[in-house]
Structure formats: C-alpha cells, structure tokens
Amino acid sequence: MKNRKRLIIKFIAILVLSVLTIVMVGPFAWMISTSLKKSSDVFTEIPTLLPRDKKTGEIYINFKNYLNVFKYSGIGKAFLNTIIVTFSATVLNLLINSMAAFSFACTKWPARKKIFALLLSTMMVPFYTILIPMLFITKSLHLYNSLLGLIIPMGGSVYNLFLMKQFFGNIPVDLFEAAKIDGIGWFGLYRKIALPLSKPVLTVVGVTTFIWHWNSYTWPLVVINDPTNYTLQLQLSLLVSSSGGRYSLMMAAATVAVFPILIVFIIFQKYLIKGITLTGLKE
Amino acid sequence: MKKSKIFASREKLAGILFALPMLLYAGVFLIAPVVLSLFFSFTKWNMRSTPAWVGIDNYVNLLTDSVKYPYFWHSLKVTLTYSLLAVPMTIISGLVLALIINSIRKEKLEGFFKVAFYLPVITSSVAVAAIWKWVYDPMYGLLNTFLEAIGLKGFNWLGDSKIALFAVAILAAWGCGGTMLIYLAGLKGIPDQLYESAKIDGASSFRQFFGITLPMLKPTTFFLVVTTTIGSFQVFDIVYVLYGAGGGSYGGPDNSLLTFTMYIYNHAFRYEQMGVACAMSFILFIIILILTIVQFKFLPQRYD
Numbered sequence: 254m255k256n257r258k259r260l261i262i263k264f265i266a267i268l269v270l271s272v273l274t275i276v277m278v279g280p281f282a283w284m285i286s287t288s289l290k291k292s293s294d295v296f297t298e299i300p301t302l303l304p305r306d307k308k309t310g311e312i313y314i315n316f317k318n319y320l321n322v323f324k325y326s327g328i329g330k331a332f333l334n335t336i337i338v339t340f341s342a343t344v345l346n347l348l349i350n351s352m353a354a355f356s357f358a359c360t361k362w363p364a365r366k367k368i369f370a371l372l373l374s375t376m377m378v379p380f381y382t383i384l385i386p387m388l389f390i391t392k393s394l395h396l397y398n399s400l401l402g403l404i405i406p407m408g409g410s411v412y413n414l415f416l417m418k419q420f421f422g423n424i425p426v427d428l429f430e431a432a433k434i435d436g437i438g439w440f441g442l443y444r445k446i447a448l449p450l451s452k453p454v455l456t457v458v459g460v461t462t463f464i465w466h467w468n469s470y471t472w473p474l475v476v477i478n479d480p481t482n483y484t485l486q487l488q489l490s491l492l493v494s495s496s497g498g499r500y501s502l503m504m505a506a507a508t509v510a511v512f513p514i515l516i517v518f519i520i521f522q523k524y525l526i527k528g529i530t531l532t533g534l535k536e
Numbered sequence: 537m538k539k540s541k542i543f544a545s546r547e548k549l550a551g552i553l554f555a556l557p558m559l560l561y562a563g564v565f566l567i568a569p570v571v572l573s574l575f576f577s578f579t580k581w582n583m584r585s586t587p588a589w590v591g592i593d594n595y596v597n598l599l600t601d602s603v604k605y606p607y608f609w610h611s612l613k614v615t616l617t618y619s620l621l622a623v624p625m626t627i628i629s630g631l632v633l634a635l636i637i638n639s640i641r642k643e644k645l646e647g648f649f650k651v652a653f654y655l656p657v658i659t660s661s662v663a664v665a666a667i668w669k670w671v672y673d674p675m676y677g678l679l680n681t682f683l684e685a686i687g688l689k690g691f692n693w694l695g696d697s698k699i700a701l702f703a704v705a706i707l708a709a710w711g712c713g714g715t716m717l718i719y720l721a722g723l724k725g726i727p728d729q730l731y732e733s734a735k736i737d738g739a740s741s742f743r744q745f746f747g748i749t750l751p752m753l754k755p756t757t758f759f760l761v762v763t764t765t766i767g768s769f770q771v772f773d774i775v776y777v778l779y780g781a782g783g784g785s786y787g788g789p790d791n792s793l794l795t796f797t798m799y800i801y802n803h804a805f806r807y808e809q810m811g812v813a814c815a816m817s818f819i820l821f822i823i824i825l826i827l828t829i830v831q832f833k834f835l836p837q838r839y840d
Contacts, residue, residue, distance in 0.1 A: 263640055270640070270645075270649050273633065274649065277655065277713075280678075280710075281667070284666075287670065296675070297676070348557075349557040350558060353555045353558030353559070356550075361548070361551065362555075365551065365555070372562055375566045375570070381820055382569075382573055383570055384804075385573065385813055385814055386569035386570075386814075389572065390564060408565075409561040409562060409566075439547070439550035440550075443554065468658075468659075468660035468662075471772060490662045493666045493778075500670045500673070504666070506666070507663045507667060510663050511659055514660070515658075526651075
C-alpha cells in the first residue's frame with residue numbers, strides 16, 4: 254500500500270517535471286524551429302514545431318535563414334571575433350590567475366595576506382561602478398575599439414583566483430618538499446606539480462570563463478563601435494532591435510550565438526554543475 | 537640544507553614574480569577604477585574634457601533636483617519593483633524545482649532535469665531577449681497563441697507599460713536553474729535521521745516540510761535572497777537589448793523599464809555626463825555594500 258503511494262508520487266513528480274521541461278527547454282526548440290522556417294511560414298494561427306508549408310502542408314527543412322544571416326549581417330566576422338576574444342581571454346585568465354594563486358597559496362612573501370584581502374574586497378564592487386573609469390583607462394592605453402580592448406581589461410578575475418588558491422592550498426606540502434629535494438625550481442613546482450594536480454579546478458574555471466566571455470555584452474557594447482570588431486552578442490542585439498518582425502532571421506542568428514555554448518555545456522556539464530554547487534555554497 | 541636556504545631566499549622573489557601579472561591587472565583595472573570613479577563623481581566631466589571639480593553637487597542634485605534629473609528616484613523605484621518581482625519568483629521556482637527533482641531519487645533522471653533546467657542560465661542575455669521577444673510577440677507569439685487557445689486574452693507583454701516590467705522579471709525567473717542547483721545541494725545536506733524520527737512521531741509530509749526542510753534550508757535561502765537581489769539591482773543587458781539598442785526609447789514604454797543601470801548608461805553614453813554617471817554608480821555601490829554587509833552580519837559563517 255505504502256509502496257504504491259510512493260510510486261504514484263514519483264509518477265506525478267516526473268509528470269510535473271516533464272511539463273516544466275517544456276517551459277524551460279521549449280523556447281529553445283521554438284528558436285531552432287523558427288530558424289528553419291521560410292519567412293512566409295513563420296506567422297501561423299496554429300504554431301507548428303516542424304516547419305510546414307502553409308499552402309501545401311509539406312514538412313521541410315530550410316537553411317536559407319542561416320545563409321542570409323551569414324551573407325548579409327556580418328555574423329561570420331562577428332563569430333570569428335568572438336572565438337578570438339573568448340579563447341585568448343580564457344587562456345590569459347587561466348594563466349595569470351593560476352600564477353597568482355600559486356603565489357598566494359604556496360609561497361611566503363611580505364604583505365601577501367593583506368594584498369589578498371584587498372583583492373577579495375574588490376569583489377564587492379559592482380561592475381557598473383567601475384565601468385566608466387575602466388573605459389577611460391582602456392582608452393588611455395589605446396585599446397579602445399579593438400579586440401585587445403575586450404581581452405586585456407577582462408584578463409583577470411579575483412573570483413577565479415580565489416577558487417584556484419583554495420585548491421592549490423589543499424595540495425599536500427610533502428609533494429612540494431619532495432620535489433624541492435630533487436632540485437626542482439619554483440617554476441618547476443608550479444608547472445610540474447601545482448598545475449597537473451589542479452585539472453579539475455582549471456577545467457571548471459576555464460569553462461565558466463569561456464561561457465562568460467562568449468556571452469558577455471555590456472563591456473563589448475561600450476568598448477567596440479566599429480562593426481568589423483563586433484562580437485556575436487553585439488551583432489545579435491543589432492538584429493533583435495532592427496529586424497522588425499523577421500523572426501526567422503533573428504532566430505537563426507540566436508541559434509548561431511547559442512549553439513557553441515550549448516555544446517560546451519553538454520560536454521562539461523558534470524564539472525560545471527559540481528563547480529556551481531560548490532562555489533555557490535561556499536560563497 | 538644548503539638547497540633549502542637558497543629556496544627560502546628565492547621564495548620571496550618567486551612569490552612576488554608569480555603574483556605580479558595579477559597585481560598589475562588588479563591595480564590597473566580593478567582598484568584604480570574604484571578610486572577614479574569616486575574622484576570623477578565629484579567632477580563635471582565628459583571623458584574628453586579635463587574633469588572640473590564640483591564637490592558634492594552631483595550627489596545633491598541627483599537626490600534633490602527633480603528638474604535636472606527627473607528619473608533618478610523613478611529609476612530606483614523601477615529597480616526595486618523589478619527586484620521585488622524577480623527575486624521571489626526566481627527563489628520560489630528554484631526551490632520548487634529542487635524539491636520535485638529531489639523527490640524522484642533517480643540519479644540519471646535527476647541529471648537530465650538538472651541539465652535541462654540549467655540551459656537558460658548559460659544562454660546569453662542577448663539570446664534570451666531575442667527568443668522571448670518572439671515568444672512574447674503580441675500577434676503570433678507562442679504565449680498569446682496559447683492563452684487565446686485556452687480562451688484567455690493575450691497581452692502586449694513587452695509594449696504595455698503596466699506589465700512590461702513583470703514580463704521582463706519572468707525572464708529572470710526562467711533562469712532559476714542556478715538557484716535550483718544550490719537548493720538541491722542544500723537539500724542533500726539535510727540528515728535523513730531528522731525525517732525518520734519525524735516519521736516515527738507521525739508527522740505528516742506537510743509538517744515535515746515546514747518543520748524540517750524549510751528551517752534547515754534557511755541559510756541557503758538567505759544566501760540566495762541576498763545574491764539574487766544584488767544581481768537584480770544590476771539588471772541591464774536584457775533591458776538594454778529589448779528597449780535600448782538601435783536607438784529605441786531607452787526606458788521601455790512610459791519609462792517603465794528605466795532601471796538604475798539603464799539610467800547610469802543614459803547619463804554616461806547618451807548625455808555624456810560622466811561625472812553624474814559616476815556619482816550614480818557610487819550610489820549603486822553603497823546600496824550593494826549595505827546588502828553585502830547584511831549578508832555577512834546575519835549569515836552564519838560556516839554552514840557547509
């Protein structure tokens with residue numbers, strides 16, 4: 254009797270979750286579906302998930318919107334720019350944050366604790382408070398309106414530094430001591446011991462930084478004004494505000510902007526979800 | 537012995553060298569901007585001119601001069617209303633999702649739903665704005681088509697000043713997957729013994745929820761309320777894409793979506809009043825600082 258009740262509850266839970274899945278994932282399906290429709294078949298009285306010709310009722314797939322988006326909107330260049338910026342910024346971020354994390358966790362030098370506390374305190378400052386001076390400094394360094402201006406000013410992250418420092422701090426000291434006896438230098442300790450042992454945290458930080466940069470909008474918005482340097486998000490936002498009712502085109506561009514992140518997320522979802530729960534709880 | 541001595545003397549140098557790139561970065565792009573922002577907030581400046589010192593005029597005018605800055609208090613009100621809508625919706629949906637997922641106790645299914653519900657979180661706000669602009673379309677959008685199909689009346693979701701703010705807050709709740717994950721971790725941390733002894737005492741599942749689950753999740757809830765509030769006080773991207781980009785009205789219908797960050801953006805990049813914008817951004821800083829202090833003060837330090 255009890256088992257049966259439990260089974261019913263489980264069944265209801267899965268049913269409710271399936272409905273909720275439609276709410277959460279449905280808009281993505283709708284985006285892809287619309288992007289594959291001919292513009293004449295986008296507006297229908299009864300929405301159809303599969304592209305269906307209004308007159309003949311035939312089901313088809315049509316990639317013309319993608320072709321048009323790449324041909325006329327400059328999204329190809331934007332895609333390339335985004336890849337350059339995202340990869341460089343992620344690598345730069347991993348490099349300088351892991352070096353600093355190694356320094357703060359594994360070496361002793363004067364004032365390091367105070368400096369680390371000062372760095373941590375900058376996490377309280379909202380991005381919009383420093384946005385204008387950051388832009389001013391970026392302009393002064395002649396990085397304005399260039400891809401470098403998207404990479405260098407976003408090259409470090411105190412949050413990532415904090416995560417990596419926690420991880421490096423948990424590496425057993427014995428490992429370092431043994432390597433020191435073998436005559437390995439400080440760079441060797443970082444390169445041959447700290448880094449290889451920290452693959453999990455490097456993966457989490459790398460993937461979240463990658464996604465963050467790919468999706469970033471406000472900073473490119475104020476730094477870039479030349480369309481040849483547009484990122485995907487800038488290009489997409491231009492389409493959103495200017496394409497009027499041409500939703501099939503807009504959805505094709507949105508799919509192009511979302512798809513790479515979707516793939517990255519599905520490949521790394523285990524790491525990511527673990528990372529989010531950890532960092533979220535520990536602040 | 538010798539070797540370790542060399543190590544000790546070299547340690548300082550190595551440590552400083554390893555930290556140097558990050559220290560340079562933080563000095564130039566994190567710490568200097570805070571100082572500069574405070575300085576510029578006391579000046580009249582358009583980023584090209586030399587800043588002219590005006591003392592606390594910017595702050596006084598923003599707070600009191602309703603002719604010069606007619607939307608200052610309005611934008612604060614919009615932001616507060618938005619937070620009052622978005623935060624509870626995000627937290628409650630996240631909790632409900634976590635509770636249902638936790639009740640199925642099947643790892644594979646759990647993993648699937650986690651990924652599915654997290655998708656909106658990893659989607660860029662520009663793409664979210666694009667997708668929902670289409671779903672919200674007053675004539676052919678999915679939402680109105682659905683509402684009309686079940687006999688209700690559709691709305692002009694993004695164009696009606698009475699509901700546009702609510703419609704945008706729904707987009708925040710759509711991204712409740714992050715909240716859900718943190719709640720799930722919190723739920724897993726509740727010891728099973730508590731439920732077992734409650735069952736022996738004959739407590740109903742209703743009582744168990746209000747007597748055990750909710751109180752045990754209190755620290756998680758508090759943490760989420762504060763961080764989500766801090767986030768929603770800075771809502772910008774989605775609002776800007778929907779209402780600002782491409783020379784739109786910038787504040788939505790009847791300025792009903794003129795959030796605080798939108799107002800900062802307008803002053804900085806439309807009216808070229810960088811000094812005023814910096815003063816506003818410092819007011820934002822103070823608001824967020826208060827929220828952070830509240831969090832540190834009331835949240836137990838260790839609860840993991």
